[in-house]
Amino acid sequence: AAAGSAATQLTVYTAISIEETDRVTRAFAASQPDIELRWVRDSTDRILAHLRHEIQQPKADIVWGVAASTLAGLAPEGYFQPYKPRGFDRLDRRFSDPNDPPLWVGQRVWTSAICVDTIALAKANLKPPTRWGDLLDPAYKGLVLALDPGGSRTGMLTLRGWISLWGEAGAWRYMESLHRNIVAYLQTGASPCNLVARGKYPIGISYTYQGIKLKGKGFPIDVVMPGDGIGWDVEAMAIVRGTPYVEAAQAFADWSIGNAAMKILSRGFGMTTLSGPSGV
Secondary structure (H helix, E strand, C coil), rough: CCCCCCCCCEEEECCCCHHHHHHHHHHHHHHCCCEEEEEECCCCHHHHHHHHHHHCCCCCCEEEEHHHHHHHHHHCCCCEEEECCCCHHEECCHCCCCCCCCCCEEEEEEEEEEEEEEEHHHCCHHHHCCHHHHCCCHCCCCCCCCCCCCCCCHHHHHHHHHHHHHHHHHHHHHHHHHHHEEEEEEEECCHHHHHHHHHCCCEEEEEEEHHHHHCCCCCCCCCEEECCCEEEEEEEEEEECCCCCCHHHHHHHHHHHHHHHHHHHHHHCCCECCCCCCCC
16 A cells, blocks of 8 residues: 555454464564554354355455365355465375365364373373374273363364264264263363373373473473374465455465464464475
8 A cells, every 4th residue: 555545454253362363463564564454263163154145246355274174165155256375385295175266265274182191090090092082991980071072162073083083973882981080171272181191180181282392391291192093183374366455465465375364373383384394
């Protein structure tokens, strides 16, 4: 925009935290002061409902930091505008829409995992689990923290992982058996690991990076990647077709896969879609 003119305001639908949107806003403003980000935060499910409801008259300019599984479901309906951001070739191609140019672009990856307090289990003379199936052992009754798939993205991706492993009927059978050992279903993906790290419970279903982060801080915690398979998803962005601010949306998309943005994103998860050692 010319000096003195109003900034272009981009409406961004997102599921990421307020702390992260604040960091992104500050860093992006330093690089593009003439584009103002107007964040609309909600859960992934509610964002999907909004997008479907607004399909004839979109209100978002760009969807950012939302589960790729959600975007992939909308993409065939023509909701998004294909765009290959500058620097796209640096990303691991597996984590973005396969079309060229892509309809959505992956930003970071998260995977489910089991956090374990090995000291507490050893004291109770129990072996740590190595597979999802091990969590059904009656010896773990009242010792396992799980996630509510309706309230937690990590809970949902864990559930999707089980469905991809055993089919829908098999996943429900597993969950019915697992329920006997669950002490609580929590609403945020990091909570089970946090409580395990503080010695409150010996086993928690959470996500990989949270466990690794706590272990790195010296907590007595191990991170188990279940041998029978894990659920994973990608956080992604997509430009909404028909936005009147295409150039601003593209500028934000370009910035979003650059080093400044990836540094912010890696703080929360540790695994971005950048190829090579700095990425996944």
